[in-house]
Each structure stands twice: as structure tokens, then as C-alpha cells.
Amino acid sequence: AQKVTQAQTEISVVEKEDVTLDCVYETRDTTYYLFWYKQPPSGELVFLIRRNSFDEQNEISGRYSWNFQKSTSSFNFTITASQVVDSAVYFCALSEATGANSKLTFGKGITLSVRP
Amino acid sequence: GAVVSQHPSRVICKSGTSVKIECRSLDFQATTMFWYRQFPKKSLMLMATSNEGSKATYEQGVEKDKFLINHASLTLSTLTVTSAHPEDSSFYICSARVRGGVSNQPQHFGDGTRLSIL
Numbered sequence: 001a002q003k004v005t006q007a008q009t010e011i012s013v014v015e016k017e018d019v020t021l022d023c024v025y026e027t028r029d030t031t032y033y034l035f036w037y038k039q040p041p042s043g044e045l046v047f048l049i050r051r052n053s054f055d056e057q058n059e060i061s062g063r064y065s066w067n068f069q070k071s072t073s074s075f076n077f078t079i080t081a082s083q084v085v086d087s088a089v090y091f092c093a094l095s096e097a098t099g100a101n102s103k104l105t106f107g108k109g110i111t112l113s114v115r116p
Numbered sequence: 117g118a119v120v121s122q123h124p125s126r127v128i129c130k131s132g133t134s135v136k137i138e139c140r141s142l143d144f145q146a147t148t149m150f151w152y153r154q155f156p157k158k159s160l161m162l163m164a165t166s167n168e169g170s171k172a173t174y175e176q177g178v179e180k181d182k183f184l185i186n187h188a189s190l191t192l193s194t195l196t197v198t199s200a201h202p203e204d205s206s207f208y209i210c211s212a213r214v215r216g217g218v219s220n221q222p223q224h225f226g227d228g229t230r231l232s233i234l
Contacts, residue, residue: 035222042227043209043227043230044226044227045160045209045225046225047222047224047225050222091160103150103162103165104150104211104223106160107159108158109158109159111157
């Protein structure tokens, strides 16, 4: 069975601080996919990134960066120079490569509050 | 692209009422749609996987007679909460995966429906 652990439940930072959101996963599959989603207070889920298990290259997109390390089964997300608009719940998710019906397993989410 | 529309966004109704929630993929075809339930400050719990033209696959513990799912076309899936009670109050979110997409494709989520049963 697959599992996603987001040990941090709530993080509060001051604007312009850097913040890292941790994600640790468990799976028996050798091929799998990892995702991060953002859920702002309005409720919708916004897709941020997808990473497959064969691609350990770190990725940077503007103020966002992701560090994927298979050796520690982690897929951490860093926001640089945080802004108030980054305040949201962030979910890490895992999908095994078993076809179109394959399910997403979500972590419990991390509530990030960025104070002005 | 890949917009999913969910309607209504909020429903308040009396106990015993049946409520239908629609999930539409606006600019793509979705063979598979997913229905989730989210309690306050909790993660998303998958309720069922909806496949166009066939019966939905429900997760363990989800009552299929309570939560009726119909996926009649490649762009529309509906969730009907039958004879809703206060304990059914929750945030329901649907998602869709692009037709032909496999697990590496992201699920695109609707904006969610906040259901409140009085």
C-alpha cells in the first residue's frame, strides 16, 4: 500500500522568509509519480508539479523549488521569499503507475500561513 | 486548458433531501473522474472512481446506495447524495484525468461543493 506523510501540520512564517514543506512517501512500486497541490482558502486544488520516479532532477519554477530524493523517499517543496498569497494548505500526493484509474494518495496537508 | 467545473459551489438544504453535484470537464474529455470528500482541516478522502459508461468503483466504507455516481458522458459525472443527513455535510471535490492519460498525468480538480445539511 502507498502512503504519504506530511509531518508538519502548520507552519507560520513572516513574509520574505524561505520555507520548506516536507513530504515522505512509501510505495512498493518502482515506477510512481509524485505531485504537489495547493489549496487556497477558497477551496479549489491547484496543481503545482508532477515528478516521476525516474527523474530525480530538482526543479525550480520562479520562487518554487522541489527536491526529490529517492534514497530518503522524500519530495520536499521550498518557497523562496514567501508572500502572503502563498498562504494555503499544501498537499503532497503519490500515484502508482497502474493506468488511467490509478488513484492519488494524499498526505494530510500542511497549512502555511505567511504573515505580512 | 484542462478546466473542471463543479456545480453548485454551495448547497444548504434540509435533512432528507437528495442533492446532486455536477462535475464537468470543459475543454477536454475525461474517461475517468474521481470524487473526494474533505472534512474541515483534513486531507482528501477518495470516495469513488467514475468511469464513463460503466459503474463507479467505490472505496471501502463508502455506501454506494448513499452516494450515487453517474458518468454518462466523457465530460460529465454527477454525484447524488441521497436522503442527506447532517453527517453528510462536507466539502466534496471532483477531479478529472484527461482521456488517454495515465497516472503520470495530473488530476484536474473542480472548485468543490460545500454541502451543509440542516
